[in-house]
Amino acid sequence: MATILCTAPLHSQALPTEQKAADFQVGGGYAGAKPDYTGISQHFYGPNIYFDFDVRHHLGLEGSFTLLNQPAPNGVTEKTYQIGIRYRFTDLRHLPERIVPYARFNYGRGVFNYGYTSVQNPASPGSYITIQNADLGYNMYSIGGGIDFALTRSINIRAIDYQYQSWLNFQPGSLSPAVLSVGAAYHFH
Numbered sequence: 007m008a009t010i011l012c013t014a015p016l017h018s019q020a021l022p023t024e025q026k027a028a029d030f031q032v033g034g035g036y037a038g039a040k041p042d043y044t045g046i047s048q049h050f051y052g053p054n055i056y057f058d059f060d061v062r063h064h065l066g067l068e069g070s071f072t073l074l075n076q077p078a079p080n081g082v083t084e085k086t087y088q089i090g091i092r093y094r095f096t097d098l099r100h101l102p103e104r105i106v107p108y109a110r111f112n113y114g115r116g117v118f119n120y121g122y123t124s125v126q127n128p129a130s131p132g133s134y135i136t137i138q139n140a141d142l143g144y145n146m147y148s149i150g151g152g153i154d155f156a157l158t159r160s161i162n163i164r165a166i167d168y169q170y171q172s173w174l175n176f177q178p179g180s181l182s183p184a185v186l187s188v189g190a191a192y193h194f195h
Contacts, residue, residue: 029060031162035189039074041084042182043118050074050084054187056164058092068092068110072185080121084183086171088114088148109151116146116173118181144181146173156193164189 032055039050052074060066069089076082090112098107120139127133150169154162166188173181 029066029193030058031191031193032057033162033164033189033191035164035167035187037072037074037185037187039084039183039185041074042180043082048076050076050082050183052083054189056189056191058191060092060094064094064096066092066094068112070112072187074183074185076121081119082121083117083119085117085119086114086146086148087116088112088146090114090148104156106154106156107151108154109149110169111147111149112169113145113147115143116171116181117141117143118173118176142177144173144176146171148172148185150185154191157190160193160195162191162193164191 034053034055037052037054041050052072054070054072056068056070058066058068067089068091070086071088072084072086074084090110092108092110095107095109101107119141148169148171150167152167153165155165157163164187166186169185171181171183171185
């Protein structure tokens with residue numbers, strides 16, 4: 007009887023292996039946007055940086071900074087600082103493990119620089135001076151998603167990222183650009 011009681015634990019199911027408490031990656035990339043600001047028909051382009059801190063198997067925190075510039079001549083820019091939640095779809099059986107689609111919702115601050123204006127110089131008729139217009143900040147949110155691809159154990163490729171932004175109380179009218187970006191990130195172990 008003592009032999010049965012002492013060996014019973016040896017036949018039990020194995021305990022699950024230890025899982026990481028969190029995943030962290032930092033990356034950068036290149037973004038392009040189509041703003042719907044009045045009078046601008048050009049796309050904006052520029053760099054972005056981001057981080058992802060996944061605290062659960064599917065759920066995590068994401069932060070990003072993006073600086074988008076209008077090509078010359080006016081120098082209009084959009085800067086965004088965002089933080090929010092990210093949900094990774096890691097249990098999609100038809101996709102390889104290295105491909106991870108995600109969805110996200112971010113909230114933050116957008117700064118819109120209205121660019122430069124040339125006006126006639128009153129001190130020197132026939133010449134012009136350039137005046138920088140205002141930088142104004144707005145609260146904003148974005149919804150979006152994308153696909154990350156694990157190139158190696160330490161390098162993730164952000165194959166595509168899409169976000170729809172809504173800048174709150176933007177004047178005159180509204181600002182709701184669609185932003186596409188690509189990039190790469192270092193995954194910390």
